[in-house]
Amino acid sequence: MSREKALEALKTYWGYSGFRGLQADIIAQILSGHDTIGLLPTGGGKSICYQVPGLMLPGFTLVISPLVALMSDQQKGLEDREIKSYHFKGSYTPRKLDEAFRNIRFGEYKFAFVAPERLNSELFQEYIKHADISLIAIDEAHCISQWGFDFRPSYLNVNILRTLKPDVPVLALTASATPRVKRDLAETLLIPNAKVFEDSIQRTNLHLHIKFTPNKERQLFRLLSRLVGTGIIYAKTRRSCESLAELLQNNGHSAEYYHAGLLPNEKEQRQNDWLSNDLRIIVSTTAFGMGIDKSDVNWVVHWDVPDTLEGYYQEVGRGGRGGQEASAYLLFHQQDVARLQKGITDLPNPMHALEFYNRFCSRFQIAVGTGEGTTYPFSIVAMANDFKMSVPVALSYIKLLQHRGYWQFQESSQIWPALEFTSKPLQWEKLERQEGELLIQLLRLYPHAMFQPARIHLKKCAAMAMLTPEQFERRLSYFEEKGLLKYLPETSGSSITLMDPRPHKKHLHFPKSFLDSWLESKVERAKAMLSLLKSEECIFIELSKYFGQDSNLQPCRKCSRCLHDHYPDEHKVKERLSKGDTIDDIWFDLNCSVDELRKFG
Template sequence: MEAILKRYFGYETFRTGQRELISYIVNNESALGILPTGGGKSICYQVPGLIRGGLTLVISPLISLMKDQVDSLNAAGINAAYLNSNLKAAEEREILTGLAYKRYQFLYVAPERFNQLAFRQMLNQLDIRLIAFDEAHCISKWGHDFRPSYRQVIHFTRQFDCPFLAVTATATIDVKKDIQSLLGIIDSHVIETSTRRDNLAFKVDPTYQKEKMVREYVKKHQDDSGIIYAGTRKQVEALSEQFSHLKINHTIYHAGLSKNEREENQAKFVHDDCPVMIATNAFGMGIDKSNVRYVIHYNMPQDLESYYQEAGRAGRDGLESECILMFSEQDIRLQQFFISTSDESIQEKKKEKLEKMIHYTKTTQCLQGTIINYFNPDEHLKPCGKCSNCLSQGAYDMTNEALKILSCLIRMKDSVHRLLLIKVLRGEDDREVKDYHYHLLSTYGLLKEYETKELNRFLDTLLFNGYIHEAGGKMICHPSAKEVLIKKMEVMTHYEPVNYKEKVTIKTISEVNEQLFNELKKVRKQLASDLSVPPFTIFSDQTLILFAKKMPTTKQEMIHIEGVGSYKLKHYCPQFLDCINEYLSMAR
């Protein structure tokens, strides 16, 4: 497996969760992978597809994603194609002929293609050895991007004697169980890694001067690529007008534009011709542009799934990036209106999700931790140290209360649910407390002067700082609690919401020759233009940074850099080596 990974994709080792998923597929067993954006989901079906041979059928609800994936595979020397409504008749005939002659290793199709009888009959003639469901949350009726056509595809795919692999970046417990049920995936074959993205700094900004903030931010980061999401087409147009007046290079995307306009504007952004994209949520899902340095939400989305999916388009290359959410009470009213116009059968569920989204804008706990806790309530939390809440100073020293809470939890020995712990701390005369003899503990009633709401706030602070772990609705002390119990480490919390107004900055490159990095970007841009592919399919910013840091002068040195595979070494690296050697000769 590692040999395939290195040869075609240029990586020495697999990321967390990838090897396990690939092993299931190689052993002819279906699996579900829930990996964060930028976590390498596509490799989870591309590597086993190459190992198993034959044809891998990738079902994707996103036309833009298909093209990016196929471009990337072809750039790595892997034969791939896609079938969707964007193809001309002659192009489609050429691909169908290629499939008949077994020219392709990967075929990407949209779910709607299965409505065609001729297509389904054609599939029966192919040697399909793996079926991958990309953006699998779209299969589930509980997913935030549910596509009924995607769900209907499953019936047609059951006839093939091959494993299924479903991958997604965002799946709540309900969505995960729904996907498993539909595809027949057992619990032990679900690989779910943390949604934590250590390179992302999440910010919440409740400013009333949204336009001013966005203008100043974009002007300050004019060399960076970024996305600004607005709630309506009208807002997109208004921001675009301001940017045009300020001569800020940008483009726009919303459903009101013609198909050609949308495709043209998307291409400008993906190919780095326009660094800034202003768009509604019609843009972005499946856009595999790795060097987006910031995502700004001008308006609050309807749920955390949508927010994390959109914000997660920042920093896919692993470099430091920012996700800024601006919100106002007007945003809440707008989302409530959208919910009122939706199907009555799902309105209550949408209202619950909106409440969680509102909670995110109000919480004083770690923002990254809040997102992680939403998707996986059992995951152990720790502060990210870089979000707007982590960077702001807590207003209240709760170290004394923390000592009492942790001491009480330890004395209760077994893991206990939150409400029972609060009852003991408050010294309540409760039957459950007495049944377990907790009223006899020395810690019984230690915090009787506090209300339940206040104790919940203290517990949340300990939870989000990693001192308490909550899984399956039960709380236990984490080993890190010793830092408070023994070392008396200070624990701060808030009684008032944070008013975060700190200026934000981005650091994308450290200890790198920036002049060489910019020259390498020019080489990549020209090469991508010659091949008519997006620049990031040649090499990511991260790989170019490694070039600029290590300055390889031979192919032997370059092959050891992450992101350089055998195919790219032969076809692309000579131009980059020439650039590096020319730079070094001028520097001498």
């Protein structure tokens, strides 16, 4: 298939006159039937790389993605262009799964989105084996590397697709990867001969600024008075998001906070307000922005220093996605440096992490040999309080256990209502006729709930019982009190999915080789972030070195390091001082040597 036809598809469905960067080369490689790895910066148009060839190839493209919000956004983008796509979400009975694959096949769907966890299902694998798949696209592919900054154990399931579909080309996409992660991509995905296309880390329209200031609050307000349009302020914790948003609101700024603790309708409302520019500033934890296609983000501010260069690069990349000039400011003071240094020395105790695992399992009554694939919703704050530890310590244990592959942690997730029978139909014969009939009806609707929690359609079940949803939930709670079933109501918040059955204590451990490698990679990432804060070299060159790119990259001549002027202009300094500006204000704006500046103070 020719590049001309690919360009024609791009113009017809997206209205673009040409491909950007390495898009055309990646698409040509896929259309030739070859495995491919694409490393494109955030905003570099990764989705085009599988969507254009997916339209041209027969059958459909299977897209693996880690986040529901990311898949929903991609699906909506396709549907807006009248391209049929299917999103596998929620629980599937064998009948529902059969219907889904029939719809994809006979409904001429071109794309199907699926989370990696679903690949655990042997039934799903069987359908994949016989499906007319022409391309397998793996988004956020860095999640497969145990040494990446965002490792997700569920991604280790993805290589089963190579076994099921050995002749179908695989496209692995990510924004950035260190040399070690790049090696992992090819090895773990079983695509050793994949051709790697790696675009430059440098974004010519992105102006990066790293600013030390003892007074973040003052400099943030001064910045906001100059920055134009909508933007994102990233903060490290939920509490700092809320307090900073309140501070901005009290000072007349259009701002709201966004984090995993919000209810789904609150998240949707705030996201929509920001997308439509009714809200200028979103103050968020790091997850915000993934999968959100907003091209007119003009600036990004880091209120707290990110833990990793990968996180920093991903977050600043959300500015200027439409090609316009955009700015990113990282504000830091000595406390940020101290926190990063503490992260190198105060590492989580592995034995305490294993104790945390056992306490978590006991809390949810997960017996040894059970729990595989089951999701358990919980409040990280409440659990930390119950376990008498701080939230950061609890999170460090959770993430260490995830790194080992024991479970998959979701900071923000929507858990749909589910039930699991804890009694047999024989026992229901002793109940009142109406109660026994309702349980029989539920069993017919959800037969697999005899063996594991099954997602239920609350409104449909309530209508069947001629009750309101609230009355039906009370009835389920009544059945639970009688020991007939277990009911899990709809919740939003954090959740953990066990990747394997709970092991016996004697088999629960961290091998020394794993711990050594994990500690090494954690320390390495923290030191790289500290190095960036202290460096005087071009920020893009520092990033390029970390990600193992061309050492001959030229300075960007736009970042705060490239524009640093050691000797400030005496006339400008005295003029600013006469107007009441502080030394910190002048240092922040003129980007000069503070020692030289103090000579005028």
